[in-house]
Amino acid sequence: PLQAQVQVDASDDLQHWRAVSRDVPLVDLQRAGKRLLQRRLQVDGNARYLRVLPQGEARLPTLRSVLAELPPAPATVPWEWLSLQPTAAGKGEYTFELDGRFPVSKADVASTDNSLVQWTLYSRDDANAEWQRRSAPWIAYQVQQGAPGQRQQSAAQSLAGPWRDRYWKLVASPVETATAPTLRLGYQPEVMVFLSQGAAPYALAVGSATARRAEAPIAVLIEELRQRNDPAWQPTLARLEGAPETLAGAAALEPQRDWKAWLLWALLGLGVLVVGGLAVSLLRQKPAPSA
Template sequence: MTLRTGILGLALLAGAAFAAPVDDYAVQWPIALSGDDAGAYGVTLDASVYREARSPALRDVDVINADGVAVPAQLFRPDDGMTEADRRVPVRWFVLPTSSTAASGDWSMAVERSRDGRVLRVEARDGAARGDDAVAWLLDTSDVDATVEALHLEWAPDAGSVDRGYRVEASDDLRVWRVVQPVAQLVDLSRDGERLVQRRVPVGTQARYLRLLPAGGTGRVQLAAVQAELAPVVKRRPLQWQQLSGETVEAQGVRFHAFTLDGRYPVEAADVQLDGNSTGQWTLYSREDGDSPWTLRAGPWVAYAIGSGNDANRSAPQPLSGPTRDREWKLVGNAPTAQPPQLRLGWRPEALVFVAQGAPPYRLVAGSARAGRVDAPLAQSLDEIRRARGPGWRPGVATPGTMQPLAGEQALQPAPAQRDWRSWLLWALLVAGALLVAGFAMSLLRKPRS
């Protein structure tokens, strides 16, 4: 019985050895959700998160639920999937009576415009007898200061069957027209209680005026409203800057200025700052640590500053060859300076989008030498949700609170080497089995022979 109890104890000890600790991260931020029905949320990372992260790929930043279990999450850069939702604006439209030959230009048009170019009144006369009941339209897009990706036409649902093509033309002066869409089909068909509707007319241009001319087909569209779908605009957050003071170093006959960044910021721009009037040519390098080679990030470029205060003329920040999270930076100038320069590194906050899986509350955690986030394929999932809930759907907003300690410095130490408890358990079972066999043999030898 004692031997069996020992074997069971070894098995339980081996099972306990495989249980992973929950607190594998140094710090945490409680997360407040904007609502309970979004399903997916995005938390914008601030400077405090980048200062606590240790992983060059930011793998040690994650979201966990109330049970301490990591939820599906993926890191998004500012320009990844951050475009505005489908933007539509109403457009003023006017009817242009036409005929089957009017589409070829055999008609005249008188337009009354205001001083800013807005259309006030349209009179159109075609030069041929009417062949069908098709209608042409003139659209005033002079107030739209963006590319019109498409037009969305609205008409009454009981207007009858429509299967008609339209040619789209654009103009900036109502005299010279250019074709931007040879044929766009409008469809409104019904059968057995089902309805097929196509209202979208691709355009893909920016112009003060558009006109839609019949290009064959059947049915009459009784237009009620027109909306212009504008080209999406990428929301780019303004650059945030980390200003570094370094030291002057001479190595292998090269004089340069060395700087150390205090976090894993996604740096994408750089600037050199000197007091007073200055100009110089600079080359910027970076690396992960002292054991890594230097990588060229920018330059050579000329940075200058003339004047002071708000009236100063300064060179524009220099974009890097690509975003990097390197910690060590080297600035090389073509000539010595009277004072050490300061290096300004620009970055844009990223967003960690996660699925609200498991029980709330959720926590943002960072800083670990033991755990690492595995990015979930959320981009495709977000597109599916957007198609299901409408183009205006966006992930909910998750707002981090005040940073709190979690496992502290212990999480920043590598995990101890895992013992191969399975091998130890196997050997223990083999030894225990051998002891059982030996004990059984000894008991047989001690029995008197009959």
């Protein structure tokens, strides 16, 4: 029989130890043909060495073997790539336009011939806004080797984003070596997670000029549930049924104007003019002669 409490320590050099788990019960008891068994030790974090120490007067049996269980690798969302052709070209500058606000996190440059160019990437969400630099200058190359179709090319650049801008620009240095490139923007499709409340079915509406995404601590909830259940636990998958239905249509993409606010500002400005006019008229009046 075994019934003890242990402490698990971790170290990277066998000299400096830190406790990662305390008062962990180890139980192996049998009675009336039934067995109560608890021999698992959960270790949080990374360490090169681990040691198990009994607490109190407990004594541990001889350790014969250890079976380590690694947590499953988190599921990764595959990358999607958009290939864009220049919509405008200048001297060493090429502009591109996306047809949506994708969460772009990677960028790559491709060409139809051998190339070696230093590029800098810029973007903006409005055609009249200032360009914002999204990458440091990097060398992009593409070299034909061996048989036709065998090419060596530079790796895609990771951005500090994600950026959801509509307009993008590549600037070459030096400008003489640049030919019209193809801009490839990479993104991972986002996953929508919602907490269902009320009776199903639910409706999903997308496309609005006024709606703004609200940050909710859903990630905290999912992480807590994974700790309680299993590292590989996933929320229940929802699916769309039926054909999509147009609601507001193109009108939902038009920004709404707050006419009440404009009216209040107009009334406030009119009141200021009236008060100013009364003050000027009073100042122009001649004072009555004193008796």
